[in-house]
Amino acid sequence: QKEVEQNSGPLSVPEGAIASLNCTYSDRGSQSFFWYRQYSGKSPELIMSIYSNGDKEDGRFTAQLNKASQYVSLLIRDSQPSDSATYLCAVGDTGANSKLTFGKGITLSVRP
């Protein structure tokens, strides 16, 4: 059973701070990793994908991948109240189907 674990939340940060969200996965052969943002009552929205070790930056978001440690993280710089949401880590299947296995998510609250 492939597992994706996200550290327990909720996470609360002040506006303007850096929010750090972490995720570990069990399948060492995994090759694709994703972060989705989900507002309450809405569907997941893709915010970052990462396929290679290292950092990938997109605006205020940075995804970090360490395959040796089976660890992927998301940093949100200059956090805004509009960033308050649940963040889901997802890992793509190593088979041809590329189905995603999700963590339970971590709820981020950005305090004005």
Next chain:
Amino acid sequence: DTGVSQNPRHKITKRGQNVTFRCDPISEHNRLYWYRQTLGQGPEFLTYFQNEAQLEKSRLLSDRFSAERPKGSFSTLEIQRTEQGDSAMYLCASSPAGREQFFGPGTRLTVL
């Protein structure tokens, strides 16, 4: 193109009734996925199509569930003899082969 669409957005039904949901993927995406999400959990994979072929079904998909994707365009997910445990958000996602998956708004099912 405005992304993945799903209908209906909400469905309330009585236990034992049949329900059908529709998903229209992004037009150039040949892969279509169905997931189910319950409160406090990440989405769980149900089934996957590449073009019109249903290539994988989760063990979560009991024989009361059936999915189709005629002509490789829209897809339908039918649940027969609904049970209260079927209450969830049903999410559809589409992707080009092996890449990022984009979710529709979901169909929220409530079984009374």
